[in-house]
Amino acid sequence: VRLAILGLGLIGGSIARAVRERAPGEPGDGWSIAAWSPSGVGPAAAAAAGAIDAAPANMAETVVGADLVVLAAPPLACLGMLDALASPEVRLDDAVLTDVASTKEAIVARATDRGLPFVGGHPMAGSDRSGWAAASADLFADRPWVVAPLPDAPAEAVERVEALARRCGAVPVRMAAADHDRAVAAVSHLPLLLSVALVEAVGAGADREDVLRLAASGWRDMTRLAHGDVEMSTGIAATNARNLAGRVREARVALDQWIEELEREGGPDIDSLRERFVTVRDALAGD
Amino acid sequence: VRLAILGLGLIGGSIARAVRERAPGEPGDGWSIAAWSPSGVGPAAAAAAGAIDAAPANMAETVVGADLVVLAAPPLACLGMLDALASPEVRLDDAVLTDVASTKEAIVARATDRGLPFVGGHPMAGSDRSGWAAASADLFADRPWVVAPLPDAPAEAVERVEALARRCGAVPVRMAAADHDRAVAAVSHLPLLLSVALVEAVGAGADREDVLRLAASGWRDMTRLAHGDVEMSTGIAATNARNLAGRVREARVALDQWIEELEREGGPDIDSLRERFVTVRDALAGD
Numbered sequence: 084v085r086l087a088i089l090g091l092g093l094i095g096g097s098i099a100r101a102v103r104e105r106a107p108g109e110p111g112d113g114w115s116i117a118a119w120s121p122s123g124v125g126p127a128a129a130a131a132a133g134a135i136d137a138a139p140a141n142m143a144e145t146v147v148g149a150d151l152v153v154l155a156a157p158p159l160a161c162l163g164m165l166d167a168l169a170s171p172e173v174r175l176d177d178a179v180l181t182d183v184a185s186t187k188e189a190i191v192a193r194a195t196d197r198g199l200p201f202v203g204g205h206p207m208a209g210s211d212r213s214g215w216a217a218a219s220a221d222l223f224a225d226r227p228w229v230v231a232p233l234p235d236a237p238a239e240a241v242e243r244v245e246a247l248a249r250r251c252g253a254v255p256v257r258m259a260a261a262d263h264d265r266a267v268a269a270v271s272h273l274p275l276l277l278s279v280a281l282v283e284a285v286g287a288g289a290d291r292e293d294v295l296r297l298a299a300s301g302w303r304d305m306t307r308l309a310h311g312d313v314e315m316s317t318g319i320a321a322t323n324a325r326n327l328a329g330r331v332r333e334a335r336v337a338l339d340q341w342i343e344e345l346e347r348e349g350g351p352d353i354d355s356l357r358e359r360f361v362t363v364r365d366a367l368a369g370d
Numbered sequence: 371v372r373l374a375i376l377g378l379g380l381i382g383g384s385i386a387r388a389v390r391e392r393a394p395g396e397p398g399d400g401w402s403i404a405a406w407s408p409s410g411v412g413p414a415a416a417a418a419a420g421a422i423d424a425a426p427a428n429m430a431e432t433v434v435g436a437d438l439v440v441l442a443a444p445p446l447a448c449l450g451m452l453d454a455l456a457s458p459e460v461r462l463d464d465a466v467l468t469d470v471a472s473t474k475e476a477i478v479a480r481a482t483d484r485g486l487p488f489v490g491g492h493p494m495a496g497s498d499r500s501g502w503a504a505a506s507a508d509l510f511a512d513r514p515w516v517v518a519p520l521p522d523a524p525a526e527a528v529e530r531v532e533a534l535a536r537r538c539g540a541v542p543v544r545m546a547a548a549d550h551d552r553a554v555a556a557v558s559h560l561p562l563l564l565s566v567a568l569v570e571a572v573g574a575g576a577d578r579e580d581v582l583r584l585a586a587s588g589w590r591d592m593t594r595l596a597h598g599d600v601e602m603s604t605g606i607a608a609t610n611a612r613n614l615a616g617r618v619r620e621a622r623v624a625l626d627q628w629i630e631e632l633e634r635e636g637g638p639d640i641d642s643l644r645e646r647f648v649t650v651r652d653a654l655a656g657d
Contacts, residue, residue, distance in 0.1 A: 159640070207586045227584060262580070269572045269581045274592040277564045279650050280624035284617060285556045286653040294553045296543070297514060299494045304591045305561040309650050317644040320632065328632035330571060331625050337567035338622050345607065345615035353446070357604040363566050363596050366573040 086247070087149035087178070088118040088135075089142060089164055091125030093210055094183045095155025096218025099134050101251040104220040114250075119145040125215035143173045151243050153204075154182035158318030161190050169197035179240040181247070185267060185315065187231045187260035189322040195233065202244045203231035203260055205267075206253055213312055221252065228253035231260040268326035272319050276331055278308035279316075373534070374436035374465070375405040375422075376429055376451055378412030380497055381470045382442025383505025386421050388538040391507040401537075406432040412502035430460045438530050440491075441469035445605030448477050456484035466527040468534070472554060472602065474518045474547035476609040482520060489531045490518035490547055492554075493540055500599055508539065515540035518547040555613035559606050563618055565595035566603075 086102060088095045095118065102114050117137040118126045126138035139145045146152050146168070152175070154161045161184045168175065181204040182190055194201030206228040210217055228248035232241045245255040258266075285294060295302075320327060344359070345351055373389060375382045382405065389401050404424040405413045413425035426432045433439050433455070439462070441448045448471045455462065468491040471477055481488030493515040497504055515535035519528045532542040545553075572581060582589075607614060631646070632638055 207584050209586060209588070226586070229584070256583070263584075266577070266581045266584050269577075270585045270589050273571065274568060274588045276625070276628055277568055277592065279647065280621050280628065281561060281564055282650045282653055283624040283627075283646075284560065284620035286650070290553070290556075293549070294556045297494050297516070297550075297553050298557045299496060299513070301496070301561045301595050302557050304594055305564065306654060307591055308588050310654055313644060313647045313651055316647045317640060320643045320647075321638050321640050324632040324638045328629050331629050331632070333571035334567050335622060335625050335629070337570040338563070338618050338625070340570075341563055341567065342615050342618050342622070345611040345618070351608050351611045353604060353608050356607045357600060359570075360566065360600045360603045360607075363569045363573070364600055366569055367593060367597055 084114050084243075084246075085148055085150045086114060086116045087146045087152045088116065088155055089120070089145065089152065090155035090160070091118045091120045091129055091135075091215050091218075092155065093213045093215075093217050093222070094206065094208075095120070095153065096125055096129065096134075096215040097208075097220065097222035098153060098155065098183075098247070098251060099129055100218050100220040101223060102247075103134055105250065105252055117145045117149070128215055142167055146178060147174055148176065149178045151247060152178050152180045153247070154180065154184070156182075156184065157312065157315040158184040158186050158190065158322045160314065160318070162193050162322075165190070165193045165197055165199060165201075169199060175200070179243045181244045185271065185319050186322040187229070187263045191231060191233060191260045200240060201233070202236055202240050203229075203263075204244055204248070205229040205231070205263065206248070206251070208253075211307065211310070223248070224252040226253050227256045229263050230255050230257050231263050232257070264323050265326050268323055268330045272323055272327045273330040273334060275308045275311070275316060275319065276327065277334060278306055281305055282309045371401050371530075371533070372435055372437045373401060373403045374433045374439045375403065375442055376407070376432065376439065377442035377447070378405045378407045378416055378422075378502050378505075379442065380500045380502075380504050380509070381493065381495075382407070382440065383412055383416065383421075383502040384495075384507065384509035385440060385442065385470075385534070385538060386416060387505050387507040388510060389534075390421055392537065392539055404432045404436070415502050429454055433465060434461055435463065436465045438534060439465050439467045440534070441467065441471070443469075443471065444599065444602040445471045445473050445477065445609045447601065447605070449480050449609075452477070452480045452484055452486060452488075456486060462487070466530045468531045472558065472606050473609040474516070474550045478518060478520060478547045487527060488520070489523055489527050490516075490550075491531055491535070492516040492518070492550065493535070493538070495540075498594065498597070510535070510538040510540040513540050514543045516550050517542050517544050518550050519544070551610050552613050555610055555617045559610055559614045560617040560621060562595045562598070562603060562606065563614065564621060565593055568592055569596045 116135040129135045130138040180201045187203040208226045248255040403422040416422045417425040467488045474490040478490045495513045535542040
């Protein structure tokens with residue numbers, strides 16, 4: 084398999100490392116990797132470390148002769164890459180294109196518009212860290228890797244993407260792009276916005292310094308997502324806006340009910356408070 | 371110092387272990403520990419392990435002759451303990467009372483009502499785990515330990531509580547009870563309610579199963595607090611309701627602004643989204 088990776092940060096780099104390192108009994112087993120990134124930093128380091136076979140100077144050279152092209156960039160950058168790959172100067176031959184971005188509908192729609200042979204992908208894995216230096220061959224081990232083909236995608240194209248997911252140690256999960264985006268709005272993008280809203284609600288106050296010196300592990304856990312990569316967060320909000328707005332509205336309903344509980348005339352009802360916390364704990368019991 | 375600990379879970383147990391283990395060069399250096407808990411489970415295990423000197427059968431016996439009595443229980447249980455300790459059958463002699471609960475105003479007010487010699491306390495440390503089995507001598511190391519005395523508290527009483535905090539490796543931070551409650555509403559109790567609201571918004575949906583199979587580390591981080599001890603959460607909401615409601619209202623304002631961004635006519639403005647994420651990332655830069 085001739086693999087081309089466009090973008091060699093945490094996710095693209097971990098794909099390269101996983102493909103190279105996770106089948107140690109099979110050196111030269113038929114996978115070759117070319118990688119390109121806008122800065123060139125990751126590909127240069129990866130080539131020097133022997134983790135990829137080639138680090139061509141541009142996107143067009145990188146995809147020449149590839150069987151599978153992975154767009155390993157945040158959502159908005161993926162849209163730009165699809166536009167670039169649709170240019171007549173780029174030779175894709177019989178390559179299948181896939182991506183790893185956090186949202187799928189907008190990207191699949193753009194690829195369709197451009198007439199590109201595309202199967203959407205989203206490995207459900209991440210890290211606090213970013214960049215090639217943080218890449219790990221085990222990042223995807225036993226994690227779901229969503230594969231979102233168009234209804235008319237050739238089975239062989241879908242199979243190429245699923246083979247990559249399995250080669251990386253992940254478990255392919257086939258889902259329609261729209262279903263994916265609704266699900267991640269709940270489980271991944273709403274958490275991001277709640278983390279951000281927490282910082283906005285607390286961090287902007289005049290008493291910020293007094294408050295933060297009492298911060299403990301709860302604060303750190305709840306603000307970790309707000310520390311994340313700005314381009315990724317921006318792309319998520321921009322390309323999953325409608326689903327995300329719906330989920331934020333649901334969280335607002337829950338918070339309104341909490342305000343009602345806390346401001347109840349005559350003081351909070353302890354049994355009612357307890358019941359809400361018990362319900363939530365029980366809902367989490369299977370997680 | 372004759373120390374009495376009422377409640378021997380994670381926090382009370384870690385105080386016992388820290389007092390006993392953190393000055394290894396000074397065995398028998400004048401600290402003795404008696405502990406009691408409603409179930410008796412922790413004290414029995416601690417006595418068997420040699421971590422405390424005595425596990426009397428009830429609260430009254432446990433505090434006899436004590437210099438310092440630590441109420442190591444959730445907020446509502448602390449209120450009940452103060453009522454019990456105010457009974458004429460309990461001999462407190464010249465003991466100073468303190469606590470470790472997450473809120474201070476309601477507890478300090480109750481102690482004042484009961485005429486008890488009380489200095490509020492709150493070590494800013496915790497764990498996912500609970501109970502004596504999770505207790506650790508290092509839980510408080512280098513952590514802030516809020517000490518909230520009444521304005522007319524004798525200096526010697528405050529000093530007894532601060533000496534315990536230092537003995538546990540913590541850093542005493544003197545604060546008025548009202549200031550403490552305002553600060554923790556922001557940095558600790560609002561995060562709890564956002565974690566709970568996330569589960570309420572997502573976990574109750576008909577698509578719960580589909581959604582949760584895509585859960586990754588962000589979901590786990592953001593729901594960890596919602597997994598917490600129900601009695602602690604209930605006591606926090608009940609005894610810090612006014613401050614907490616104010617902070618929830620601020621988070622709601624932030625979420626309303628996000629809904630506006632996401633539902634902007636003609637689609638989200640990418641520069642405006644990016645600016646919000648950058649502002650939040652920069653606000654966190656010092657954390």
